[in-house]
Amino acid sequence: MNNKYFIGFLAIVLCLLPLIGVQGYPLHIVITILIWSFAYTGWSIMGRFGLVSLGHGAFMAMGGYITALLWNYLGMSPWIGIPIALIITGLLALIVAYPCFKFRIVGHYFALVTLALSEVVRQVIIATRDYTGGSLGYTPEPHGEGWSIYAIQFPDDRIVFLYIAVFTWLIGIIVWRMVDGSMSRYALEAISEDEDASSAVGVQVTREKLKITILSAVMTAFAGALYCQYQMFISPDTIGGVGISLQIVFAVVVGGIYSSLGPTVGAIITLFLAEILRVSIGTATVNLTENLTINAAGFPLFIYGIMLIGFIIFLPKGIVGGLSDLLSKKDGQSLDIKSSKAK
Amino acid sequence: MLTVKNLTKVFGGFTAVSSVDFSVEKGEILGLIGPNGSGKSTIFNMLSGVHFPTTGSINFNNQELSGLFPHVICNMGIGRTFQIPRPFKRLSILENAALAGYFGNNQKISKSKAWSHAEEALELVGLKDIANDDVATLGAAGLKKLELAKALATKPNLLLADESLGGLDHSEMEQAAQMLKNIRDELDITIIWVEHIMGVLMKVVDRVMVLDSGQKIAEGSPIEITQNKKVIEVYLGSDADEISEAAKGKG
Numbered sequence: 001m002n003n004k005y006f007i008g009f010l011a012i013v014l015c016l017l018p019l020i021g022v023q024g025y026p027l028h029i030v031i032t033i034l035i036w037s038f039a040y041t042g043w044s045i046m047g048r049f050g051l052v053s054l055g056h057g058a059f060m061a062m063g064g065y066i067t068a069l070l071w072n073y074l075g076m077s078p079w080i081g082i083p084i085a086l087i088i089t090g091l092l093a094l095i096v097a098y099p100c101f102k103f104r105i106v107g108h109y110f111a112l113v114t115l116a117l118s119e120v121v122r123q124v125i126i127a128t129r130d131y132t133g134g135s136l137g138y139t140p141e142p143h144g145e146g147w148s149i150y151a152i153q154f155p156d157d158r159i160v161f162l163y164i165a166v167f168t169w170l171i172g173i174i175v176w177r178m179v180d181g182s183m184s185r186y187a188l189e190a191i192s193e194d195e196d197a198s199s200a201v202g203v204q205v206t207r208e209k210l211k212i213t214i215l216s217a218v219m220t221a222f223a224g225a226l227y228c229q230y231q232m233f234i235s236p237d238t239i240g241g242v243g244i245s246l247q248i249v250f251a252v253v254v255g256g257i258y259s260s261l262g263p264t265v266g267a268i269i270t271l272f273l274a275e276i277l278r279v280s281i282g283t284a285t286v287n288l289t290e291n292l293t294i295n296a297a298g299f300p301l302f303i304y305g306i307m308l309i310g311f312i313i314f315l316p317k318g319i320v321g322g323l324s325d326l327l328s329k330k331d332g333q334s335l336d337i338k339s340s341k342a343k
Numbered sequence: 344m345l346t347v348k349n350l351t352k353v354f355g356g357f358t359a360v361s362s363v364d365f366s367v368e369k370g371e372i373l374g375l376i377g378p379n380g381s382g383k384s385t386i387f388n389m390l391s392g393v394h395f396p397t398t399g400s401i402n403f404n405n406q407e408l409s410g411l412f413p414h415v416i417c418n419m420g421i422g423r424t425f426q427i428p429r430p431f432k433r434l435s436i437l438e439n440a441a442l443a444g445y446f447g448n449n450q451k452i453s454k455s456k457a458w459s460h461a462e463e464a465l466e467l468v469g470l471k472d473i474a475n476d477d478v479a480t481l482g483a484a485g486l487k488k489l490e491l492a493k494a495l496a497t498k499p500n501l502l503l504a505d506e507s508l509g510g511l512d513h514s515e516m517e518q519a520a521q522m523l524k525n526i527r528d529e530l531d532i533t534i535i536w537v538e539h540i541m542g543v544l545m546k547v548v549d550r551v552m553v554l555d556s557g558q559k560i561a562e563g564s565p566i567e568i569t570q571n572k573k574v575i576e577v578y579l580g581s582d583a584d585e586i587s588e589a590a591k592g593k594g
Contacts, residue, residue, distance in 0.1 A: 183454060186442045190431040197429035200391060201493055202417040202447035 007173055014166045018159050027158045033267045034165035035226050040263030041172035042219030044252045045179050046212045050192035054245045055114030058121035059217040061240025062089040063224030068140040078152040082225045086218045093217035101206045122241040137235030152229045161230050176260045250304055254311050256318025265320050344369045344533055350399035352385050359385040361557040372527055372534045374544050377554035378578055383537045387503050391423045392416040418449045422499030426506045428486035430478045437474040440464050440496045447497025464496040483510040504536045520547045545590040565590035
């Protein structure tokens, strides 16, 4: 299920969807899933090494907001604005992560530091509401009528964005596989077990962790920028904050943290779950991440929480990991760590 | 090859190592012995960069080591093992060694070269046949061997071996001691060896340094050391005669 032919085939099928008449709402769902998959893949390349960040909502919001602000205030095309947003996000990741890694803030403590980062960025967006629209959200100004390649705006036409999203998703999977096949992967696995023993065999612990963290943050920021260009609307709660950070973790754990397609499956499940809950409970729960306060609309989060606990206990490798274990078991192979490594 | 001068380490108010001088010549096996808490491990940790010396200098091939990080020191050609083996359990035996082979050589070698270093190292310690197994399948002796293989895969000039015999039975001990000797003879790797099992150590080392309460109390050939009154008093005790016989039996 994880092999490259299957993934290539999947990409081609996705590109052909409009030709077989898929458009409108179903196509919108596909694009949304692909963009979120990329963000989730970005998180999983560091999360799988025990670097559990609850700050990726911050990176995603940075990607979206910086791109939109540069466009609206400086008229800077997203072609330049997105790279700038990615660089700034990468720098933020460096500034936050470097002291953490230098002073051995790991595990729960690292999760807490990054959790704070999520909230800090959200609060900054809300506090600067005169510029960012605060919690009401923000819209990049349309560049004239219809299409604009200069502004990367394609209103009323989802096909272009489908291709962009498929391409981005494919890049995400390729990055995942490159990390998986690199020597850094072994270093990071070793670091997650024993930092001292890793440095004793020559691994530059802080540098390896920083590399993967910055890559992960930049990927997530790109997903934020893409989301902004596609939806033409962002708000602190739809692409940032603690809610989105938790949603990212949830989706990857459910889909499978050790498989290249795990984050994608996670995106499909979370999105359908959100849509089903929205339809069955009502429109009060559209923004499933807005509901950290206790109210009736908090129900989806409640469901998420229950599911997350269930998955961590019964299916720690997620749906994709669990399925491939099951398949290799049927083939009569032993069910051990290696089966999750087999790609 | 290695010259240590006035090496001192103070933890809080406790002086773990106090003004120790010693040097190691290329191709030598130096035994480092002493009672528990005498500062052997602290010296190892300073040599490998885990702790920075409070004062003193460590000169390795004309380069100053004090203040350098462990990964830098590893890449300069000093490999170490840990007293209690610290394998990476999420990696296979071969992957453990390959990791050391790649990062221990400054990431300047190709990946395939790193894997071949790893295979060589595993062959030397006798783990090649089970290279693709999980670390969890290894017993005490196997883990000690893997610890050695990880250090060897980094292609060291100087090997710091910390209690390579602990937890092994008699024949395994003899085998491990022979292995260290082979490493020196065939690979031309200089070794500093911390050990508590005197009978085996004395048969292999060229020179012995004795520590007590952070200070060097004696240094000399195995025979000299086993007859040194002070060493007998603080460390060897009633076993001295037996160990002395072992030392004489060498070569």
